[in-house]
Amino acid sequence: MDMDLLRFTTAGSVDDGKSTLIGRLMYDTKSIFEDQIDAIEESSKNRGDEHVNLALLTDGLKAEREQGITIDVAYRYFATPKRKFIIADTPGHIQYTRNMVTGASTANLAIILIDARKGVIEQTKRHSFIASLLQIKHVIVCINKMDLVDYSEEVFENIKNEYLGFDAKLEIPDIRFIPISALHGDNVVDRSKNMDWYQGPSLLWTLENVQIASDRNFIDSRMPVQWVIRPQSDKYHDFRGFAGTINGGVFRKGEEVVVLPSGFTSKIKSIETMNGQLNEAYAPMSIALTLEDEIDISRGDMIAKPNNQPKSSQDIEIMVCWLNTNALKLGSKYTVKHTTNEAKCIIKDVRYKVNVNTLEKIEGVDGLEVNDIGRIQIKTAKPLFYDPYMKNRNTGSVILIDEFTNETVGAGMII
Amino acid sequence: MSSLNLSHLDQLESEAIFIFREVAAQFEKPVILFSGGKDSITMVHLARKAFWPAKVPFPLLHIDTGHNFPEALEFRDNLAEKYGVTLDIGLVQDSIDKGTAREEKGLNPSRNSLQSITLLEKLEEGGYDAAFGGGRRDEEKARAKERFFSHRDDFGQWDPKNQRPELWNLYNGKKAVGESFRIFPISNWTEMDVWQYIKKEKIDLPSIYFSHKRSVVNRGGVWIAESPYNTLLEKESYEERVIRYRTLGCMTITGAIESSASTLDDIIEEVAAARQTERGNRADDKRSEAAMEDRKKQGYF
Numbered sequence: 030m031d032m033d034l035l036r037f038t039t040a041g042s043v044d045d046g047k048s049t050l051i052g053r054l055m056y057d058t059k060s061i062f063e064d065q066i067d068a069i070e071e072s073s074k075n076r077g078d079e080h081v082n083l084a085l086l087t088d089g090l091k092a093e094r095e096q097g098i099t100i101d102v103a104y105r106y107f108a109t110p111k112r113k114f115i116i117a118d119t120p121g122h123i124q125y126t127r128n129m130v131t132g133a134s135t136a137n138l139a140i141i142l143i144d145a146r147k148g149v150i151e152q153t154k155r156h157s158f159i160a161s162l163l164q165i166k167h168v169i170v171c172i173n174k175m176d177l178v179d180y181s182e183e184v185f186e187n188i189k190n191e192y193l194g195f196d197a198k199l200e201i202p203d204i205r206f207i208p209i210s211a212l213h214g215d216n217v218v219d220r221s222k223n224m225d226w227y228q229g230p231s232l233l234w235t236l237e238n239v240q241i242a243s244d245r246n247f248i249d250s251r252m253p254v255q256w257v258i259r260p261q262s263d264k265y266h267d268f269r270g271f272a273g274t275i276n277g278g279v280f281r282k283g284e285e286v287v288v289l290p291s292g293f294t295s296k297i298k299s300i301e302t303m304n305g306q307l308n309e310a311y312a313p314m315s316i317a318l319t320l321e322d323e324i325d326i327s328r329g330d331m332i333a334k335p336n337n338q339p340k341s342s343q344d345i346e347i348m349v350c351w352l353n354t355n356a357l358k359l360g361s362k363y364t365v366k367h368t369t370n371e372a373k374c375i376i377k378d379v380r381y382k383v384n385v386n387t388l389e390k391i392e393g394v395d396g397l398e399v400n401d402i403g404r405i406q407i408k409t410a411k412p413l414f415y416d417p418y419m420k421n422r423n424t425g426s427v428i429l430i431d432e433f434t435n436e437t438v439g440a441g442m443i444i
Numbered sequence: 445m446s447s448l449n450l451s452h453l454d455q456l457e458s459e460a461i462f463i464f465r466e467v468a469a470q471f472e473k474p475v476i477l478f479s480g481g482k483d484s485i486t487m488v489h490l491a492r493k494a495f496w497p498a499k500v501p502f503p504l505l506h507i508d509t510g511h512n513f514p515e516a517l518e519f520r521d522n523l524a525e526k527y528g529v530t531l532d533i534g535l536v537q538d539s540i541d542k543g544t545a546r547e548e549k550g551l552n553p554s555r556n557s558l559q560s561i562t563l564l565e566k567l568e569e570g571g572y573d574a575a576f577g578g579g580r581r582d583e584e585k586a587r588a589k590e591r592f593f594s595h596r597d598d599f600g601q602w603d604p605k606n607q608r609p610e611l612w613n614l615y616n617g618k619k620a621v622g623e624s625f626r627i628f629p630i631s632n633w634t635e636m637d638v639w640q641y642i643k644k645e646k647i648d649l650p651s652i653y654f655s656h657k658r659s660v661v662n663r664g665g666v667w668i669a670e671s672p673y674n675t676l677l678e679k680e681s682y683e684e685r686v687i688r689y690r691t692l693g694c695m696t697i698t699g700a701i702e703s704s705a706s707t708l709d710d711i712i713e714e715v716a717a718a719r720q721t722e723r724g725n726r727a728d729d730k731r732s733e734a735a736m737e738d739r740k741k742q743g744y745f
Contacts (some may be wrong), residue, residue, distance in 0.1 A: 031451040031452075031453075032451060032452045033449060033452060034450075034451075034452040034456075044475045062718070094577075101589050101604070102606070103581075103588045103589050103606065104581045104588055104591070104631070104632065105582075105588065106581070106632070106634045108634070108636065112452075113452040113634075113637070115632055127609055128609075130609075130611065131609045131610060131611050133660060134499045134611040134612045135611075135612065135613075241447075243450075247448060255462070255465045255466065255469060256465040256468055256469050256495075258495060258496075258497070258498050259498065260497045260498035261498070261499075261500070262497070262498075262499075263499070263602065264497075265497045270497075272465055272494070272495075273465075274458060274461075274613070279448065301496070301497075302493065302496070303492060303493040303496035303497075304493075311448045311585055313450065313455060313458050313459075314450065314454070314458055314459040315457075315461035315462050315465070315494070317496075319738055351489065352609050365622055366614050366616065367614075369466075369469070374640075422612060423612060425615060426612045426613055426614065427614070428614045428616060430616055430618060435618035435619055435620065436616075437608045437609050437610075437611075437615070437616045440493050440609065442610045
């Protein structure tokens with residue numbers, strides 16, 4: 030019953046067999062049920078499709094089925110005895126960069142699909158760049174449709190080398206290449222008999238065995254205060270629990286902590302859960318801390334260790350992916366949401382925009398359009414307590430919210 | 445550092461607790477939609493954990509179609525009392541009497557689609573600005589696209605093509621007056637996860653989830669319970685079967701499965717071997733390919 034959890038995202042362009050691959054993984058791990066298969070067989074027939082269209086399994090919305098495209102991130106689940114998997118299935122269309130950023134934001138791993146007949150294309154580069162930008166530590170490049178290139182080792186090696194030539198610009202520590210045929214199942218769950226020259230493991234084996242525990246930050250202890258628990262009961266009359274989810278590091282009973290912005294220090298009196306007190310708590314546990322001293326703490330405050338504190342600033346440099354058709358403009362104001370804290374902010378500078386296909390910087394721009402990625406500087410109305418995104422995804426990420434429409438318009442990674 | 449690992453259930457629990465606390469902080473008057481089913485019972489458990497040792501700071505709201513299993517209603521009342529949670533009940537019958545909802549025609553009318561009407565009326569009446577639901581993304585294809593924080597316009601409608609992106613653990617609950625949110629803390633759980641968690645946390649469930657004898661009629665491959673709300677068709681007759689329920693809904697549309705699973709271990713084994721989805725026995729989802737999406741757009745969960 031004690032499995033571990035891996036979240037991954039899948040990226041690919043139109044028709045490179047992404048839905049088929051997901052369908053295959055789910056089907057072969059018995060995560061698709063008979064009535065779902067019956068339903069898509071029926072729909073495929075009604076649509077006049079030649080084969081059972083596994084894409085219908087992932088395209089959940091009417092508009093998606095009508096247009097035969099994936100509009101929105103869909104989440105899929107499967108499990109093996111070893112791991113539970115959450116797939117963020119993101120559409121590959123050009124206009125949907127924001128969906129991949131969304132899916133990648135919570136992923137431990139990304140699968141990038143390449144059509145063996147087409148090789149590395151613009152979208153491959155874009156998806157890899159986004160994976161790198163979002164600090165996904167593990168990328169599996171699946172070279173798909175090997176059956177259509179006679180399972181050729183040469184084709185595989187050429188694509189791999191082409192990719193490696195480009196990936197020098199990326200910051201992905203672990204990249205693996207697997208030749209597959211999602212349609213026929215080669216190297217998806219079991220090693221393929223059609224590609225003796227490939228000595229590596231199958232995709233599923235890789236997903237089950239990738240080491241992700243060390244990707245988490247166990248050094249910088251951070252807990253943003255989410256809610257203060259004050260029971261209105263005689264038994265817990267003096268109880269003041271600072272509830273939150275550990276965003277990094279470890280907190281132990283008796284340890285000294287500092288609370289920001291006040292800077293007051295105290296010691297951890299207890300770590301509380303409904304199932305009993307704990308001696309230590311670490312990311313991503315949700316707990317409540319009680320402290321030895323009565324100090325003023327409220328939502329949005331950050332609890333850390335006195336000798337290891339997050340940065341504190343009102344001038345913050347951010348790589349931002351713009352998510353909304355209302356463009357980002359120099360000088361405009363937004364609400365920035367960071368951990369459990371939020372503040373008004375103004376766009377002080379647009380440093381540059383990134384050409385997501387070549388990774389070149391385009392300077393001299395004063396705004397960002399939807400699906401643009403660029404570096405900006407914001408000034409916040411009060412200090413944020415943060416870490417660089419590279420060190421901690423939770424204390425290093427922000428979203429920007431439009432003050433008039435209330436929409437989430439920007440996804441930012443603090444530099 | 446591998447000792448500092450959390451199992452998948454611990455991670456899912458932590459994520460759900462985070463959502464409960466986030467909603468308490470971001471909204472004025474949240475409410476937990478309570479159906480009496482295992483998912484909403486699990487949600488109440490998670491809410492208790494999120495605020496312990498304080499009480500759950502939200503009331504429960506049950507939209508009662510009037511076609512419920514008596515066992516589920518009894519369980520609901522006991523649970524609310526045991527944990528000192530306020531229970532608010534919206535009767536579909538009231539909406540029908542008022543004329544805002546109209547009973548379906550036919551022999552075995554479902555009140556499922558009418559639930560949305562009563563729900564929206566109750567949310568407005570109670571001034572609730574966020575309503576927790578036990579929906580899971582693995583249940584149904586339209587639900588696979590749901591957000592944790594799902595925005596609804598001032599008519600309670602869902603706009604699936606224009607949802608707010610949800611990134612990291614940053615949830616945006618901002619809204620204009622009259623708008624509201626549906627919140628799905630167990631979005632990332634599967635049916636198996638829920639059962640394993642129920643076992644791990646020793647959560648009590650209504651008896652009808654476990655194997656028992658019941659008078660049922662086979663209708664289109666689905667076992668429907670004998671009840672005052674169900675009319676037999678020509679050539680149909682009730683028979684005794686050993687069955688249990690995988691989901692709970694109206695008695696008129698929720699199908700039982702033949703099963704001898706009488707313990708949580710039996711059920712977990714049965715779920716692991718199941719070749720049909722749990723909603724596969726729900727006649728309400730079978731009405732059309734986009735039945736769930738259409739209902740959700742109108743305010744359903």
